[in-house]
Amino acid sequence: MAKKDPTDLSVEEKLKTLYQLQTTLSAIDEKKALRGELPLEVQDLEDDIAGLNTRVEKIKGEIEDFQQAVSQKKSEINEAQASVERYKKQLDDVKNNREYDTLTKEIEFQTLEIELCNKKIREAGIKVEERQNDLKHAEELIADRRQALEEKKNELDEIIDETRAEEERLKEKAKDLEIKIEPRLLTSFKRIRKNARNGLGIVYVQRDACGGCFNKIPPQRQLDIKMHKKIIVCEYCGRIMIDPELAGVKTETPTEEKPKRKRAIRKTRSTKTGELKGVPTDRLS
Structure with a gap:
């Protein structure tokens, strides 16, 4: 073959x-x-x-x-x-x-x-x-x-x-x-890797940021990276970007905390003074 x-x-x-x-x-x-x-x-x-x-x-x-x-x-x-x-x-x-x-x-x-x-x-x-x-x-x-x-x-x-x-x-x-890599892309990768202090020429997106220089990546650019339609490099450090899923890397998805519910307070009028008092609704029966 x-x-x-x-x-x-x-x-x-x-x-x-x-x-x-x-x-x-x-x-x-x-x-x-x-x-x-x-x-x-x-x-x-x-x-x-x-x-x-x-x-x-x-x-x-x-x-x-x-x-x-x-x-x-x-x-x-x-x-x-x-x-x-x-x-x-x-x-x-x-x-x-x-x-x-x-x-x-x-x-x-x-x-x-x-x-x-x-x-x-x-x-x-x-x-x-x-x-x-x-x-x-x-x-x-x-x-x-x-x-x-x-x-x-x-x-x-x-x-x-x-x-x-x-x-x-x-x-x-x-x-x-x-x-398996075309010569021009391989040459570019080696050049990027040589200039990088940590030897990384291609990095995946981590927490909406570049995995090499940790600068934030705009949402539209992240979408382009996930589409895998073209080779995209970081505009800050020049490293090639790859989607974590394509790289086979599991990333933690941040869990959003649910806002705490506030108890509603019902206003009642005192029978003696005629003043309104705050009474929790769970105490009214």
Whole structure:
């Protein structure tokens, strides 16, 4: 038997199918709500770990740069010391004061270079020690975050395992229902549902009001909704409206209280004073 084209469905059938889809999607939302904030917490922990790993790599790079700088300064110190030794030997062979002063200044300059390099090495050593402390702290944070992440993931996996079968069944049902709805109407429904805070794209009338935003619906519009002649949306929130009876929802009809009967009072004239007195009719016989 050929499947009925979604565009050939009556408005009543379209509304019924849409409402069935809404209840199915709401049930899926409830299953997801059982997970609470766990997915977000897992994502936050994963982001924290990624950020800390980047920080660790950066610190390691800085430590390597400082160590390379120390090696370079040590090499410069060796070259300066070699120059000092060479200049000192040349002092023994100087022929005049000018050569002596020049060599003396060179020795003094190289000695200052050695002192400067030693200062830079000490500063780099302090920086390396600071960065190593930062590295140790970052690695401890990573270990802590990974432990917390593992706990959160295990907790989330347990909840997902408990609801996976039911959620998959609901998703399959939702897919089957979506096939029965014409694409343009389905797209509009999904857009309305996405913009709604409670995820309701189609609602039924409750106590003469919209079941989504609870604004009053005029009687004529309620009559149009009950007629099922066209798709009607709430003029306030934009949700699709459906008659409760068509949605299969039982609504309570308010019972009107009967007004209390007042006892009639009959006026009689006193035989002595001639005054009228109020006497309940149920006492007259």
